[in-house]
Every structure is written in C-alpha cells, then in structure tokens.
Amino acid sequence: MRILSTLLLASTILLIASCSTPSVQATPSPTTVGVETATRTPQILQSSPTPKGSLTIWFTPTFAPDPSTPAGFLLQERLTAFQQANPGISIIVRLKEERGPGGLLETLIAAHNVAPSALPDVIAIDPIALNSAALKGLLVPLNGLVAEPTPPEWYxxxxxxxxxxxxxxxLPFASEVEVLAYRISRYEEAPASWSDILASPAAFVFPAGDPNAALTLFQYKALGGPLYDVNGMPTFDPVPLNDLLTFYRSAHVSGILSTSIFQYLSSTDTWNSLKSDQASxxxxxxxxxxxxxxxxxxxxxxxxxRxxxxxxxxxxxxxxIVTLDPVRQSLASELITWLTQPEFLGPWTYALGMLPPTxxxxxxxxxxxxAALASSLVTVAQPKPSAEELATFGPILHQAVEAVILGGVSPTEAAQNALEELRRP
Structure with missing residues (x-):
C-alpha cells in the first residue's frame, strides 16, 4: 500500500438516471468517490475506457456507497481512505442492476465481447454470476494475487x-441469508424444529409460489437428500422428500399452512405478510x-x-477481479483486501444486515x-442451490408441493411422482 498522503483527490459524482430513477446531481467533493448509475439496457459502445489513474468497481444498488445510508456511508469512507492512501488513484463506482438486460453479468458479457475498454477492474458479484463468469473466462483467478481464504477464520x-x-x-464480503421471523407473543418458545411449528396453531408462511422451489430444494438437501446417483444422473431420494412433504401436509391439515402460501414468490413477500400480521x-x-x-x-x-x-x-x-493488466490487478488486489479487513467488514455487514464471511x-x-443471532446462523449456514440445481429440480419440487397442498395427493405418492418425472426422458 502506498504511503498515506494528505492530498485529497477530487472526483466527480455523477448520478445518471436509470430508466426508473429520477436524475440527481451532487456537488463534487474531494473526499468522495465517483458514482454512476446505469440504464437497464447497457450502452457498451458509448462507454468510456477506465482512466489510467483510476480503478472502476461495479456494484448493485444494494452495496452503493450512498452517504445517506449507514452502510453506504461506511463504504464511501473506506473507498475514500483507499484513495488517500494511494495518491493519484481515484475510484469510479458504476451501479448495475443485479439481473436482467442491464445486470452485472449481462453487462460484463456484453462489454467483454464488444468493448473491453469499458470493463471494470473489480466487480461485486453473486455466486450464480460468479460461476457463470468464471466458466466464460471473464474473471481473473485470485491465486497469488490475494491471500487465499481458509477456515476456520473464513466460514x-x-x-x-x-x-x-x-x-x-x-473474495467473499457478505452473505444475504434467510431466517424464520416470528411474532414472539404467538409462541411459548422460539420455534426451532418442525414439531415446534406444528405444536402451535399460529400461521406459518414460506414462498411456496416460487416456481423453482428454492427453499424446498434447500430443505431437501439439508435432510441429506441426494440430487445425483452414482452414475451422475439426476435423482431424488423419496424418503427425505416424503418427510419434507409430510411436514407441509401436516401443517396444512392443522391450519398452519394455508393455500394462500402460493401467492408468495420470495422471502420478501412472506416477510411483508408477517409485518402486516397476516402470519405469525x-x-x-x-x-x-x-x-x-x-x-x-x-x-x-x-x-x-426436522x-x-x-x-x-x-x-x-x-x-x-476482471482487469487483465498486471499493474491494475496488483492495485485491485490491494483494494479488495482493504475492503475485507475486519475493522471495516464487521461494521459494514452489520449495517447491511448480512452475515460477514469471517x-x-x-x-x-x-x-x-x-450478534447472537448471527453467531447461531453461521453454524448452520449453507449456500443456496445453484442455478443448475434450481433449473433441474426446482420446477418438479414445486409441482410436488402443489400436489400435496392443493391437490390432496399423499406425500408418499407426490415424492414418487417427483422421482418418476425427473427420470422421464
């Protein structure tokens, strides 16, 4: 890291409107980083190359260095401190949608194919996009550039x-996670197992309307259910799948799970249901x-x-890291190491409401x-299903849940039907 200098680098903050966001312009400040929002459809051919004295980072709005939010303020301070520690280097932040035509991965692919000079140096990326980008050769292996993260310090x-x-x-920096939120007055104790959910008449909701059945697939895997047989062919084990569907069926029969759960597509939907007191x-x-x-x-x-x-x-x-330039790679590796130090990552992930990786x-x-909740979560945390798993197994599991809750099909029959559907050519 270069010696900290008192020279503060002036950089322009440009807030260019997206198709759904009004235009805002801020007064340039020597202690801020440049921020540009992106349109939903990337205009790669009109993008300017990254200046030689700068590093460009692509974020989603969730992680934007917005000083009006606690997490955004902390990130802006951290990036500014990196600029001050590296005289002559400014940081440009470009905001991209998480997914869709103007999303991180789609724009990365488009820039790689059409205008490499518009590529970022560093990108904040989710696991599905990371896997796809790595397979396409769009990311630089970090081996030898940063210290390899290892347990037990890294979860x-x-x-x-x-x-x-x-x-x-x-290099991980934050994990979005899902929990069970509950109204304390409706339960004698915090529900910790299926039997605790079934022991109370309080209504429980999960995003059963998700066509890829991400939560059901995650629960099945958590029960030890395999997704591939010894020959590498897709499979279900009817025993754990039957156990899971039996839980759903029991909750439905007892009035805990209503048929309205299929209106919920995401955990945000079910959280809103809890907040509006439609669920316990x-x-x-x-x-x-x-x-x-x-x-x-x-x-x-x-x-x-269970x-x-x-x-x-x-x-x-x-x-x-995206840049292929060795000098920029070195500086980019310094930056991402700087952004994963505990003294920053701890307060930042707390402000984001996400689990830290260390x-x-x-x-x-x-x-x-x-902090107590997070400490309990890291002991049981596991990655969500991959894109391939969701596409292969999710729709079939969604059909099985519908059959049990809406169609009156027994869990045993629904589990067997799911296996047969999976094996169908």
Missing amino acids: DHALLTTYDLGSFFG SAIAPLSAFMATEDPKNIGAVPIPA TQPGICPTETWSWS ASSLAMWPEGPA
Whole structure:
C-alpha cells in the first residue's frame, strides 16, 4: 500500500438516471468517490475506457456507497481512505442492476465481447454470476494475487461458492441469508424444529409460489437428500422428500399452512405478510428483519428443520477481479483486501444486515441480539442451490408441493411422482 498522503483527490459524482430513477446531481467533493448509475439496457459502445489513474468497481444498488445510508456511508469512507492512501488513484463506482438486460453479468458479457475498454477492474458479484463468469473466462483467478481464504477464520458457507475450475475467483464480503421471523407473543418458545411449528396453531408462511422451489430444494438437501446417483444422473431420494412433504401436509391439515402460501414468490413477500400480521411466522431476509428493529414483538431464528439447530440458506457476494493488466490487478488486489479487513467488514455487514464471511469480522459486531443471532446462523449456514440445481429440480419440487397442498395427493405418492418425472426422458 502506498504511503498515506494528505492530498485529497477530487472526483466527480455523477448520478445518471436509470430508466426508473429520477436524475440527481451532487456537488463534487474531494473526499468522495465517483458514482454512476446505469440504464437497464447497457450502452457498451458509448462507454468510456477506465482512466489510467483510476480503478472502476461495479456494484448493485444494494452495496452503493450512498452517504445517506449507514452502510453506504461506511463504504464511501473506506473507498475514500483507499484513495488517500494511494495518491493519484481515484475510484469510479458504476451501479448495475443485479439481473436482467442491464445486470452485472449481462453487462460484463456484453462489454467483454464488444468493448473491453469499458470493463471494470473489480466487480461485486453473486455466486450464480460468479460461476457463470468464471466458466466464460471473464474473471481473473485470485491465486497469488490475494491471500487465499481458509477456515476456520473464513466460514465454510462463504467459501463454497468462490471456487471453480481448481481456482478461487472471489473474495467473499457478505452473505444475504434467510431466517424464520416470528411474532414472539404467538409462541411459548422460539420455534426451532418442525414439531415446534406444528405444536402451535399460529400461521406459518414460506414462498411456496416460487416456481423453482428454492427453499424446498434447500430443505431437501439439508435432510441429506441426494440430487445425483452414482452414475451422475439426476435423482431424488423419496424418503427425505416424503418427510419434507409430510411436514407441509401436516401443517396444512392443522391450519398452519394455508393455500394462500402460493401467492408468495420470495422471502420478501412472506416477510411483508408477517409485518402486516397476516402470519405469525415467516421466512424472511435477515437484512429486512434487522432493519425493523422490533425486538419486543418480532424475533428471528434459523429456519426450523426436522431437528434442531435448524438451517440457514445463504447467498454470498464476493469481490472479483476482471482487469487483465498486471499493474491494475496488483492495485485491485490491494483494494479488495482493504475492503475485507475486519475493522471495516464487521461494521459494514452489520449495517447491511448480512452475515460477514469471517469470524473476526463477526466479532466486530456490537454485542446484542443481532450478534447472537448471527453467531447461531453461521453454524448452520449453507449456500443456496445453484442455478443448475434450481433449473433441474426446482420446477418438479414445486409441482410436488402443489400436489400435496392443493391437490390432496399423499406425500408418499407426490415424492414418487417427483422421482418418476425427473427420470422421464
């Protein structure tokens, strides 16, 4: 790292409107980083090359260095400190949609094919996009550029999605996770297992309308259910699948799971149902729960499983390097290392409401219920199903859940039907 200089680098903040966001312009400040929003459809051919004295990072809006939010303020401060420590280097932040025509991966592919000079140096990337980008040769292996993250300091759930083709392509920085949020007054104790959910008449909701059945697939895998047989062919084990569908059926028969659960497509939908008191417990994003700060009325625990201690689906975001220039790679590696130091990563992930990837970062969270919850989550956290798994198994599981809840099909029959459907040519 270059010696810290008192020279503050002036950089322009440009907030260029997206198709759904009004235009805003801010006064240039020597202590800020340049920020540009992107249109949903990338205009690659009109993009300017990255200036030689700068590093360009692509973010989604969730991670934007926006000083009006606690997390955004912390990130802006951290990036500014890196600029000050590296005289002559400015940081340009470009915001991209998470998915879609103007999304991170789609824009990365388009820029690679049409205008390589418009590529970023560093990208904040989710696990599905990381896997796809690595397979397409769009990311630089980090081996030899940064210290390789290893357990026990780095949590397993954070590392499992960063490796591909024998190399690691991402340095994890935060994990979006899902929990069970519940109204404390409706339960004698925090629900920790299926039996606890079934023991109370309180309504429970999960995103059963998700056509890829991501939560059901995650629960099936958590029960030890295999997805491929010894010959590498897709399969289901009817025993754990029957167990899971029996839980759903029992909850429905007892009035805990209503047929209305199929209107919920995501954990955000079910969280909103809990907030509006349409349910007593619901699958919810940890970030939404932490932002609510209503500990007297709403609690959160790992998602109940067949037995304690529960489960926790995670989506880990990582820093990846794109630039092929060795000098810029060196500076980019310094930057992503700077952004994963515990003294920053701890407060930043706490402000984001996401799990940090390292034990020392979690130790930087303030003592209290949130830190205690996070400590319980990291012990059971596992990555969400991959894109391939969702596409192959998700729709069939969705049909099985519908058959049990809406069609009156027995769990045993639905599990067997799912296996036969999977084997069908």
